[in-house]
Every structure is written in C-alpha cells, then in structure tokens.
Amino acid sequence: MKRHLVSVLVEDHPRVLTRITSMFARRGFNIDSLAVGRTHLPGVSRISFVVYGDDRTIEQVEKQLNRLIEVLKVVDHDGPRLERELALVKVRVEGIEERLELKEIAEAFRARIVDVARSALTFEVSGHPAKIDRFIEELTHYGVLETMRTGALGMDRGERVLKLRARKEAI
Amino acid sequence: MTGAEAVLEALRRQGVEVIFGHPGGAIMPVYDALYKRRDLHHVLVRHEQAAGHAAAGYARASGRVGVAMATSGPGALNLVTALADAMMDATPVVAITGQVPTAVVGTDAFQEADVTGVTMPITKHNYLVTDVHDLPRVVAEAFYIAATGRPGPVLIDLPKDVQNAEFTGSFPEAVDLPGYKPVQKGHPRQVEKALAALRAAERPVLMVGGGAQGAAEPIRRLVERSGIPAIGTLQGLGVVAADDPRFLGMPGMHGTYAANQAIHQADLILGIGLRFDDRVTGDLSRFAPKLRTLIHVNIDPAEIGKVLKAHIPLVGDAAWVAERLAEGAEPLAIEDWWRQIRAWQQAHPLRIPERPELQSQEVIRAFGEATGGEAVVVTGVGQHQMFAAQFYPVKRPRSFLTSGGLGTMGFGLPAAIGAQVARPGETVLLFDGDGSFQMTLQELATVAKYRLPVKIVILNNGFLGMVRQWQDLFYDDRYSEVFLADSNPDFVKLAEAYGLPALRVEAKDELPGAVARVLESEGPVVADFRVVPEEGVFPMIPAGGSAEEMILEPPKEVEP
Ligand SMILES: Cc1ncc(C[n+]2csc(CCOP(=O)(O)OP(=O)(O)O)c2C)c(N)n1
Ligand SMILES: [Mg+2]
Numbered sequence: 132m133k134r135h136l137v138s139v140l141v142e143d144h145p146r147v148l149t150r151i152t153s154m155f156a157r158r159g160f161n162i163d164s165l166a167v168g169r170t171h172l173p174g175v176s177r178i179s180f181v182v183y184g185d186d187r188t189i190e191q192v193e194k195q196l197n198r199l200i201e202v203l204k205v206v207d208h209d210g211p212r213l214e215r216e217l218a219l220v221k222v223r224v225e226g227i228e229e230r231l232e233l234k235e236i237a238e239a240f241r242a243r244i245v246d247v248a249r250s251a252l253t254f255e256v257s258g259h260p261a262k263i264d265r266f267i268e269e270l271t272h273y274g275v276l277e278t279m280r281t282g283a284l285g286m287d288r289g290e291r292v293l294k295l296r297a298r299k300e301a302i
Numbered sequence: 303m304t305g306a307e308a309v310l311e312a313l314r315r316q317g318v319e320v321i322f323g324h325p326g327g328a329i330m331p332v333y334d335a336l337y338k339r340r341d342l343h344h345v346l347v348r349h350e351q352a353a354g355h356a357a358a359g360y361a362r363a364s365g366r367v368g369v370a371m372a373t374s375g376p377g378a379l380n381l382v383t384a385l386a387d388a389m390m391d392a393t394p395v396v397a398i399t400g401q402v403p404t405a406v407v408g409t410d411a412f413q414e415a416d417v418t419g420v421t422m423p424i425t426k427h428n429y430l431v432t433d434v435h436d437l438p439r440v441v442a443e444a445f446y447i448a449a450t451g452r453p454g455p456v457l458i459d460l461p462k463d464v465q466n467a468e469f470t471g472s473f474p475e476a477v478d479l480p481g482y483k484p485v486q487k488g489h490p491r492q493v494e495k496a497l498a499a500l501r502a503a504e505r506p507v508l509m510v511g512g513g514a515q516g517a518a519e520p521i522r523r524l525v526e527r528s529g530i531p532a533i534g535t536l537q538g539l540g541v542v543a544a545d546d547p548r549f550l551g552m553p554g555m556h557g558t559y560a561a562n563q564a565i566h567q568a569d570l571i572l573g574i575g576l577r578f579d580d581r582v583t584g585d586l587s588r589f590a591p592k593l594r595t596l597i598h599v600n601i602d603p604a605e606i607g608k609v610l611k612a613h614i615p616l617v618g619d620a621a622w623v624a625e626r627l628a629e630g631a632e633p634l635a636i637e638d639w640w641r642q643i644r645a646w647q648q649a650h651p652l653r654i655p656e657r658p659e660l661q662s663q664e665v666i667r668a669f670g671e672a673t674g675g676e677a678v679v680v681t682g683v684g685q686h687q688m689f690a691a692q693f694y695p696v697k698r699p700r701s702f703l704t705s706g707g708l709g710t711m712g713f714g715l716p717a718a719i720g721a722q723v724a725r726p727g728e729t730v731l732l733f734d735g736d737g738s739f740q741m742t743l744q745e746l747a748t749v750a751k752y753r754l755p756v757k758i759v760i761l762n763n764g765f766l767g768m769v770r771q772w773q774d775l776f777y778d779d780r781y782s783e784v785f786l787a788d789s790n791p792d793f794v795k796l797a798e799a800y801g802l803p804a805l806r807v808e809a810k811d812e813l814p815g816a817v818a819r820v821l822e823s824e825g826p827v828v829a830d831f832r833v834v835p836e837e838g839v840f841p842m843i844p845a846g847g848s849a850e851e852m853i854l855e856p857p858k859e860v861e862p
Contacts, residue, residue, distance in 0.1 A: 194604035
C-alpha cells in the first residue's frame, strides 16, 4: 500500500467537506490526514489529504471524488512534489539543562520556540510529515504535553499546476 | 410571485406534468400555489415512501425525471428508502421537501430533521435553499444532475420562509456547473478497439444492464448484425427482446444455466450499462475465469474498474456507443460457440416443477403469454420477483421495473402507480409478494382515487418466501419468523374495502379464466393467487459462489 497525497479543488459551499469525508467513510477509504483552506480563486477551496492504498483504491478515490458535483479537480501528486505540514508541540521542561537540550533538538529540526512558560515550551515546526513524526519522537523522552498538526499540504514541483479549466471527465 | 410559485413555475419549465406527493405544514405554501395551477397534476399518495417509488416508477417507465414532494421531518424522512432505491438503480428523481423556517433551522424545531444531512449519501446531490432567488437555478441544476450522466435522485430542501418570500428574478435557460460535465459521447478510439476485440473473440457475450434501457434500438441492431449471444441483468431485461433467439436470459444468482455458463466460458464480455453487482458476479475471483477482454461501457467512470478490471474501458453514453458498435460490427464467426450455448440451453432450460398445486411460475408464464410480453411489468422483492424475471418474456425496454440494487420490498405497488401515470394507455402488471405488498398496500387508496387501471397480481405463498428459501437451503429448515399465512389479510376483502374489484384464484384450472378476467377488466383489479407455499427459485448460485456451484434443482427433489 502506497502513500498518496491528493489535492482537490472544490466549490466553497456549505457541507462540501462533509460530503467528501462522508464519502470516504462510506467507501472505507483510509484517510491519514486532511487539510483545507481557501485559495486565491474566489469561491474555490483546496483540500489535500494523505491516503494509503494500492492503485485500484487510489483510482476509486479519485473517481468517487470526481462524482461529487462540487468537486472541480482532483490530482494525485505522484511525481516530484512539495509536501509540508505545520505542527505546534508543547513539551514539559525541567531545569536549564533540559531547556538547552530541547533548543538543540529544535535547531536540528528547524523548529522555533513560539511560547515559553515556567515548565513548558511550545515549538512550531514545519516540513514533511515524516520529519514532524521524528521531531515529536525526539521530544517524547521529555514529556510531550500537547500536539496539534495541520495535516499535509501538497503541490507539484516545477511548472505543473492544478488548473481549473481542465475538463473534468466525470459524473 | 412567491418562492412557492417560483418552484412550480421552474418545474413546469422543466416539462414536469405530474408530482407525486403528500402535504404537511412545512410545504403548505407550495401546495397552496399548486391549488391555483391547472397545468400541474398532483397524485396524492398515502405515505411519502410511495411518492418516492411512484416518481421512480414514472421515471423508469417514461425515461423522464420523476418528481416527489413531502413535508419536513417525518414526511421527508419517509422518502429516504425510496431515494436510496433510486440511487442504487440510477433512477432520475427530483424530491422537493419542506423544511422549517431558516430562522429556526438547527434548533430542533417542530418537525425539523436534517434532511440534507440524512440524504447526503443516498442522493446524487442535494440542496438546502436559503435564498429565494436561488430557486430557479437550483431546480434547473437538480433536473440536469438527476437526468444526465449516471442518473439519480436529487433532493431540494425548501425552508418555509423561502417558499413565502417574494421572488422577482428570472428563470435561467442553461445550467453552469463547473464541477459536473457528464460525458455525452464516448472515445472513438476505444470504440475501434472494442470492435477489433469483438472481431477477434472466439467466445464473446454481450451483457446489458439498466444503463442500456435507453439504448435498446442500437443494441438490438448490434445483436442482429453481429449475432453475439446477449444476456440481460435484472435491470437490463427488455433491452434485448426476450424472444430474440440470441437472448440467453439473466445472469447471476438466479440466472439461466446458459447465461451463466456462457459468461463462465467467455473470452470476451462486452458489458453495456451495468456495474457487475455481486448478485451478478458471485465470487469475483472465480467470475468469468477464461475472460481475456472485458469491454466495459458505462457513463460513470467510477463504475469502470470498481469491481472488475476493464481491458477496454469505454466511458460514454450507452446509446452513442451502441450506435457506433452497431455500425462497425460484422457478423461473428462463432458457430462452435453457439453450438455449445444451444447445448447448455437444451440441457438445462428454466423449468417449472410438475406439481398439482398452482405455482407462481405458471401464473407469470400465463400472463406473459396472454400479454405477449408487451405489458409494463412491475414487481416486489422476493421469489416472485425472480420468477417474474425468469418467466415473463419482456419484449420492450423500460417495461420491467424492479428494485434491484436496494431490493426494497414495497417498491411494487407505488412504482406501478407511477408507471401507469407515465403510460396511461398501457397494461401495467404488478407481480407482488404477499409480504412485499403489505409494506405499501395503503396505496390501494391511490389506485382507487385515480382509478388507475393497474393489474395487481399477488403471488400469495403465505411466506416471506425468499427468506424461507434461504432458511431451507442454508439454515437447516429453521423457518425463523417467515410465516405469514396465519395473519395475512383477506386480500380480496381488503381490495373491496378500497372499492376495488378483486378475485381469488386457488387452482390450476382456474388460471386461464382468471388471467383473462384480470387483463380484460377496464380499471384496476386485485387478484390473490394462492400459490404453493414452499417453492424454491432455481437455478441458484449461492451468495459468493460461482457458476460451478449452480444448484439446478431443489435439493429435496433430487434426494432418493
Ligand atoms: C424492506 C425490506 N425488508 C426486508 C427485506 C428482506 N427480504 C427479501 S425477500 C423477502 C421476502 C419477501 O416476501 P414476499 O414479498 O412475500 O415475496 P416471496 O419471496 O414470498 O415471493 C424479505 C423479507 C427486503 N428485501 N426489503
Ligand atoms: Mg410471499
């Protein structure tokens, strides 16, 4: 089962996200993460999600998405791609020694300290989801208090873009 | 003009002539507007589920969009089963439901239910209209979505204040749905590939499904020209006429021996407008093991490759594709293949057991002969449904209406009402089970109200027969909760209570006379045929089996 990152352009209507997630649930697609946001195009939102599956499954994921009336475009980023996730991680910290160690780890991962309290530090880290996994793993030893991740965002590298014009051959 | 009036105007502009519905508080403004319109007929049903099935029956029998209407909350929720049924069998239906006023949506107001939420997975699309000026666009989109691509149900939820609001806008001529561009044609190169594969095949079969009902004419030409053996799924019956010598019958669980063997040995399947449902394929890993080429024609790309890998996928409209295939097809040199198929047909034709009692199969066969296979046949769900599929020789497209995908008991009577409204001058023949009939029998009132000349044939075996059959075969005869005869109503008296003529038929020798009486009656009629209680539908491939495990005869009979 391969890991796929898929982007979807949708009409920015109420419940469009529900339509998509309910379809995933109903059809038994295994969604690992999901991110949503507006785009520069008026009335158009972009959703990206990570899904595991063989070629058959991915083909069905794409086709079932295309069946939804408000879905404008579906792309499986199967070529060279950019993949980024943002996370906030709050860690327990005791003493100056630990603070220094944590700072070093953060630097290695290019994470930033965005909040400081007496016994807790909050990091902001971004990058490939796997890198964030590793970062959090490094911190478990100190006591991770809270995490919040956005889900992976994706885009093809180079000049390929998600064009709206392309005719959606679907029902 | 009010929003309610605008809705009706928009429906008229879509060519709607009839609405199947039931009123209630939250849809009263529309009913009030309806009262003033002469050009829209309304058929008052007695349960909203029936409005949904009637709209579906109308749609299937006519090829046009059926319209159902209900009030908010309980009314709309009563539509749910019918919407799911229409979704599964790709039936174009537009449902219009009242909703509580926008100001109280989300507050658990009286008769409020989240109808767009509930129906999301069982409609092709749905709308909650919050601005009266969206109404014409929404109605136009709903009809376009329902009727094009893979057809299906679309629901429009209409808050009461929107129905009452003043409307001043105009009615759009065209729809603009950037995310919905159904294919109209097909890919010519794929058609060429399909034709080439067909020419090269040694053991080809054609399988047609419900999606081919609108393509009967070119498909018949294709069959005629190429001489390809043709198989029709439950939804595909009537596409190729049952009396065409190239027609092998239905495939799958209760399909004919010849159809299933032909699929099992085929090197090429040309599938048009079907989705290879599990009742057709059985165990996928053993389905059509000799298959080298699957040409799968479907208007919905998601259906291609969903169940079976297609070697030649052909996304397109069935009629367009069939037309091209018919043009390009040449007579196939498959004499050996036909010899083999004829041998299968002779070895195991569909047969009716020899018994002294009246049997469903005989009743259906008698009606088939008397109507020449030309009636519009509607069924319930169960054994009688399978017998109807096996023994009624459907001659015409859009003339065998049955709940296939969802298998909804209670579909029959309301769907027959819809079919009769769609085709008023024709014989609509309902074969219903005693169990199925009781799920929507209140619609006898609708039949009576409009004097719809539906011929209602109840194949009364006193059992939930199909479930009993499975208990017989797979649960060691433990007949758990399937006995009806001790508490079935007297169907003749019941019909008479609704003011409908009725008759009871109990013995074989009464059959010819009874068939004539039913068919010759001018108006509606209910006939209670007391058929043998314990009968089985055969042949049968057990669920998840393959053509190799076909049970040809009732097991008890072959035992010494
Ligand atoms: C609404 C609904 N409930 C339950 C079933 C399961 N079911 C399938 S066939 C059947 C028996 C139908 O009995 P009847 O209508 O008398 O037909 P018969 O099989 O006896 O011909 C049942 C209960 C169903 N298909 N639909
Ligand atoms: Mg029965």
